[in-house]
Amino acid sequence: MGRQLNLLMLVGSVLAGPFLFSLIYGRLALRRLAVERKLPSHLHAAERLAVDVNVTNHRGWLSVWGVEVQDVVQREGARGAAEEGSAAVFFTHVAAGETSQIRYSGRLPRRGRYCFGPLRLVSRFPLGLVRHSRVVPDTSTLIVHPKLGRLTRNWAHIARENATGGQRMQRRGMLEGEFHGLRDWRPGDSRRWIHWRTSARRGALAVRQFEQRRSEDLAVLVDLWQPENPTDADRENVETAVSFAASVIAEACGQLGRQLVLSVAAEQPLHHAGPASPMFFREQMDALSLVAPHGQVEFPRSLGQSLAMVPDSMSTLIVSTRRIDWQSLRAAAAAFDARIDGRAVQGVEVISPLFGRYFQA
Numbered sequence: 001m002g003r004q005l006n007l008l009m010l011v012g013s014v015l016a017g018p019f020l021f022s023l024i025y026g027r028l029a030l031r032r033l034a035v036e037r038k039l040p041s042h043l044h045a046a047e048r049l050a051v052d053v054n055v056t057n058h059r060g061w062l063s064v065w066g067v068e069v070q071d072v073v074q075r076e077g078a079r080g081a082a083e084e085g086s087a088a089v090f091f092t093h094v095a096a097g098e099t100s101q102i103r104y105s106g107r108l109p110r111r112g113r114y115c116f117g118p119l120r121l122v123s124r125f126p127l128g129l130v131r132h133s134r135v136v137p138d139t140s141t142l143i144v145h146p147k148l149g150r151l152t153r154n155w156a157h158i159a160r161e162n163a164t165g166g167q168r169m170q171r172r173g174m175l176e177g178e179f180h181g182l183r184d185w186r187p188g189d190s191r192r193w194i195h196w197r198t199s200a201r202r203g204a205l206a207v208r209q210f211e212q213r214r215s216e217d218l219a220v221l222v223d224l225w226q227p228e229n230p231t232d233a234d235r236e237n238v239e240t241a242v243s244f245a246a247s248v249i250a251e252a253c254g255q256l257g258r259q260l261v262l263s264v265a266a267e268q269p270l271h272h273a274g275p276a277s278p279m280f281f282r283e284q285m286d287a288l289s290l291v292a293p294h295g296q297v298e299f300p301r302s303l304g305q306s307l308a309m310v311p312d313s314m315s316t317l318i319v320s321t322r323r324i325d326w327q328s329l330r331a332a333a334a335a336f337d338a339r340i341d342g343r344a345v346q347g348v349e350v351i352s353p354l355f356g357r358y359f360q361a
Contacts (some may be wrong), residue, residue: 009309014102014221018126018127018129018139018226019129020023021126022125022126022127022128022129022130023130025125025126026123026124026125026130026132026162026313027132029062029064029067029125029132029133030067030121030123030132030133030134031121031134032057032058032059033055033056033057033058033064033067033094033121033134034051034055034056034058035054035055035056035069035119035121035136035138036053036054036056036138037051037052037053037054037071037116037117037119037140038051038053038054038138038140039116039142040051040142041128042143042145042282042285043108043142043144043145044105044144044145044146044147044148044263044285045108045110045144045146046108046109046110046147047107047143048105048106048107049105049106049107049108050103050105051071051087051103051104051105051116052101052102052103053069053071053089053101053102053103053104054099054100054101055067055069055091055094055099055100055101056094056098056099057094057096057097057098057099057352058097059077059096059097060096060097060309061096062096062124062186063093063094063096064091064093064094064125064358065092065094065125065126066090066091066092066123066124066125066126066150067090067091067094067121067122067123067125068088068089068091068121068122068123069088069089069091069102069119069120069121069122070087070088070089070119070122071086071088071104071116071117071119071120072084072085072086072116072117072118073085073086073087073108073114073115074114074115075108075110075114075115075213076111076112076113076114076115077113078290082235085106087104087106088104089102089103089104090102093107093325097209108144110144110239111144111145111146111147111239111242111288111289112146112289112290113141113142113143113144113289113290114141114143114144115139115140115141115286116139116140116141116142116143117137117138117139117140118135118136118137118138118139119135119136119138120133120134120135120136121133121134121135121136136181137176141288143236143290144222144289145242145246145285145286145288145289146239146242146245146246146285146288146289147239147243147246147359148243148246148247148250149243149244149247149359149360149361150247150360151247151248151251151299151358151359152357152358152359152360154357155358155359160252164316179202181197182195182206182207182328183206183207184204184205184206184207185199185205185206185207189207190207193207193208194206194207194208195207195208200303214222215315216258216313216327217258217259217260217311218248218252218258218259218260218261218314218315218317219260219261219262219263219306219307219310219315219316219317220248220249220260220261220262220263220317221261221263221265221303221306221307221313221316221317221318221319222241222242222245222262222263222264222265222266222318222319223262223265223293223299223300223303223318223319223320223321223322223324224238224241224242224265224266224291224292224293224295224321225265225292225293225296225300225320225321225322226238226294226295226321227295228295234321237321237350237351238293238321240321240350240355240359240361241319241320241350242288242291243359243361244319244348244359245262245264245288245319246284246285246288246348248317249281249284249285251280253276253277253278253280253281253337254276255276256275256276256277257276258274258275258276259273259274259275259276259304259314260273260274260275260276261273261278261310261314262284262287263302263303263306264287264288264291265294265296265302265303266291266292266293266294266302267291267292267294268291268292269300269302270287270291271306272287273285273300293321298325298328298354299324299325299328299329301332302316303329303332304328304329304330304332304333304334304336305332305333305334305335305336307329307332307333307345308333308334308335308336308337309336310348315346316343316345316346316348317346317348317350318345318347318348319346319348320348320349320350321349321350321351322349322351323349323351324347324349324357326347329345
């Protein structure tokens with residue numbers, strides 16, 4: 001003003017310029033950014049979680065620098081603040097028309113349904129004077145399966161010596177058995193089994209004989225009990241019982257063709273049965289991930305009904321977080337099947353000092 005140099009005005013302009021630039025640029029930079037989260041298809045508790053975050057710049061000529069993506073992870077049904085966490089990744093540069101990807105990782109210690117989101121884009125570029133943010137309403141859900149432990153050799157001995165059910169012999173296809181020897185041809189044998197070289201030498205048809213594999217069906221009945229005012233030890237017993245049942249199902253599904261039954265007395269009882277397969281294993285892991293304990297003082301009658309429905313030829317295992325009331329269990333089963341008194345059932349109590357001999361988390 002008046003051709004005089006006003007130092008105060010000059011200093012104010014120098015300070016206002018970067019502030020106005022940060023105010024305008026940060027708001028424009030976040031407008032045409034798209035963010036996407038990619039979760040794993042399945043995950044067991046305590047396994048490494050890897051989440052990919054993609055940021056796409058839809059501008060044709062302007063690049064973006066210094067963008068942070070914040071994510072929120074919360075376990076459904078959580079009552080405490082410890083059940084919620086957050087993660088963040090920082091993108092130094094996203095070129096125009098391109099997509100950048102950064103992965104963050106961690107561990108989810110407990111089973112259950114976890115909700116991810118919403119996502120938040122944050123930018124303080126270029127000088128950190130102004131913080132701009134934009135919320136992206138992108139939410140995803142991930143079901144975390146129970147933690148799988150290790151079944152010891154003592155458990156293998158119990159599984160073989162279980163006198164509850166027999167071991168059912170099944171005839172399988174030629175490729176499912178191991179070669180055992182040769183025998184004379186019988187009516188009804190397949191022509192593919194004929195050993196032509198031996199038949200030509202002997203002058204009579206000889207067929208290959210295959211060893212029939214032994215298949216043992218299994219029923220797992222779980223009493224998921226928890227007192228009204230549970231302690232940390234009571235909650236840990238519930239998680240141990242679920243983990244043990246999941247490990248038994250995982251091992252049983254390793255042999256295809258076995259008939260499996262899973263019955264759980266819980267807040268919402270469940271009863272599933274079917275042949276061992278990867279699909280059956282996935283369905284049972286999803287069910288065990290969301291099951292909640294019950295608080296009934298009496299031993300659940302639903303397990304007695306499930307026990308009565310199990311065929312006599314099927315090995316049966318009872319898993320409980322407390323002392324098994326065998327009298328109540330057999331009385332409940334006898335109401336549906338009077339022949340239940342003649343069956344022997346293997347029981348495993350999580351609170352027993354011997355439980356560590358069979359299972360290691």
